[in-house]
Amino acid sequence: MGQLLAETCRLRLLSGVDELFAGYGFENCAGVDEAGRGALAGPVVAAAVIVDPGRLVPGVDDSKALTAAARERLADGIKSSVKAFSSVAIGAATIERINILEATRRAMHGALAGLSPEPDCALVDAVRLDTEFPAVGLVAGDRLCYSVAAASILAKCQRDRVMAELDRRYPQYGFAKNKGYAAPEHLEALREYGPCPEHRLTFRSVLPRRGEELH
Numbered sequence: 001m002g003q004l005l006a007e008t009c010r011l012r013l014l015s016g017v018d019e020l021f022a023g024y025g026f027e028n029c030a031g032v033d034e035a036g037r038g039a040l041a042g043p044v045v046a047a048a049v050i051v052d053p054g055r056l057v058p059g060v061d062d063s064k065a066l067t068a069a070a071r072e073r074l075a076d077g078i079k080s081s082v083k084a085f086s087s088v089a090i091g092a093a094t095i096e097r098i099n100i101l102e103a104t105r106r107a108m109h110g111a112l113a114g115l116s117p118e119p120d121c122a123l124v125d126a127v128r129l130d131t132e133f134p135a136v137g138l139v140a141g142d143r144l145c146y147s148v149a150a151a152s153i154l155a156k157c158q159r160d161r162v163m164a165e166l167d168r169r170y171p172q173y174g175f176a177k178n179k180g181y182a183a184p185e186h187l188e189a190l191r192e193y194g195p196c197p198e199h200r201l202t203f204r205s206v207l208p209r210r211g212e213e214l215h
Contacts, residue, residue, distance in 0.1 A: 007058050007059075011056045011058065011060070011146065014060070014061075014144070014145065014146040014149065015051070015053065015056060015145075015146040015147075017123060017138070017144060017145040017146075017147075018031070018051055018053065018123070018145060018146050018147050019053065021121055021123070022053065026120050026121035026134075027120065028050050028083065028084075028115075028117050028118065028119050028120045028121070029050070029051075029119065029120065029121040029122070029123060029147065030048045030049060030050050030084075030112060030115055030119035030121070030122045030123070030147065030151075031048065031049050031050075031051065031122075031123050031141075031145060031146070031147025031148040031149070031150055031151045032046060032047070032048045032108050032111060032112065032122050032123065032124045032125065032127075032129075032148065032151050033046070033047060033063075033124075033125040033141065033142050033148050033149075033151040033152035033155055034046040034047075034104050034107060034108065034125070034127070034155055035047075035063070035152070035155040035156040035158075035159040036155075036159045036179075036180065037100055037104050038181065039179065039180035039181050039200075040180055040181065040182055040186065040190075040199060040200055040203050040205055040206050041092065041166070041173065041175065041180035041186075041195075041196070041198045041199045041200060041206075042092065042159065042162060042163050042166055042175065042179070042180040042198055043089040043090055043091045043092065043095075043159065043162055044089070044090050044095060044100065044103050044104050044107055044159075045087060045088070045089045045090075045107060045155045045156075045158050045159040045162070046087065046088055046090075046104065046107035046108040046110070046111045046151075046155055047085065047086065047087040047111055047151040047152070047154035047155035047158065048085065048086050048087070048108070048111035048112050048114070048115055048119070048122070048151055049078065049082045049084065049085045049147055049150045049151050049154065050082060050083040050084045050085075050115055050117065050119060050147070051082050051083065051146060051147045051150065052081060052082055052083050055081040055082075056081075056146065057074060057077040057078055057081055057150070059073075059074050059077075060074055060077075060078065060146060060149050060150055060153065061143075061149055062142040062143045062149055062152060063142065063149070063152040063153045063155070063156040064142070064152075064156075065143075066153070068160065071153050071156055071157050071160075072157055074153050075153050075154055075157045078150045078153060078154060079154070082150065083117065084115045084116055084117060085115070085151075085154060086110075086111045086112070086113075086114030086115050087111055087114075087154055087155060087158050088106075088107045088108075088110035088111045088114065089107065089158065089159070089162065090103040090104075090106055090107045090110075091198075092197070092198050092199065092200050093197075094106075095200055095202075096200060096201060096202055099202075100200070101127075104127060105127060105129060108124065108127060108129055109129065109131075111151075112129075112131065119133060120133050121133055121134045121135070121136070122134070122135040122136070123136055123138055123141060123145055123147055123148055124136065124137050124138065124141065124148075125137075125138060125140075125141035125142050125148050125151075125152065126138065126139050126140070126141060159179070160179060163175045163176060163179045163180055164176045166180075166198055170196045170198065172189050172192075172193050173186055173189045173190075173193070173196065174186060174189065175198075180198075182205050187205065190205075190206060195207065
């Protein structure tokens with residue numbers, strides 16, 4: 001009983017930002033977050049969700065605080081409980097062409113555009129977006145806001161599935177385990193094999209400048 005009450009209170013606190021904007025008349029306020037922005041390889045994935053305030057999913061939290069199994073379980077619950085969800089992946093080639101920040105924004109805009117009903121507001125984790133409706137950047141939004149946390153879970157789950165597929169194509173880099181981030185074994189593989197087409201060549205740890213070491 002105590003654990004149930006604690007989780008109920010935690011969810012109410014986490015949904016407070018969403019409730020605040022709903023109180024100002026934004027009935028379809030979307031939470032937005034990304035996964036993979038700091039990786040050395042693979043896509044950046046953004047997800048957006050419009051929450052049904054009467055159907056909060058116990059356990060939703062910042063995706064980084066959850067195990068992979070918990071994220072997958074919660075992703076199913078989120079998809080079946082929200083008013084709408086959408087996600088967009090932007091691959092390494094586009095990241096190289098327009099830079100990672102612009103690629104992240106493009107993915108977020110695409111995720112918002114894929115929502116039905118259309119959003120009337122966006123709560124975005126630490127990225128500034130130019131939209132036709134109010135878009136509020138929240139530092140650490142995935143820890144403070146239910147809809148952003150839900151979006152972080154969907155984005156992370158989709159990207160992990162992409163990286164598992166890339167691991168089958170390029171097993172030498174260990175993408176299924178390191179998800180394309182700068183883990184020691186990933187950096188060692190880069191030293192031994194060099195980059196593959198899914199690496200972001202403009203990232204210094206992928207192709208260091210002359211005289212530098214991979215780190």
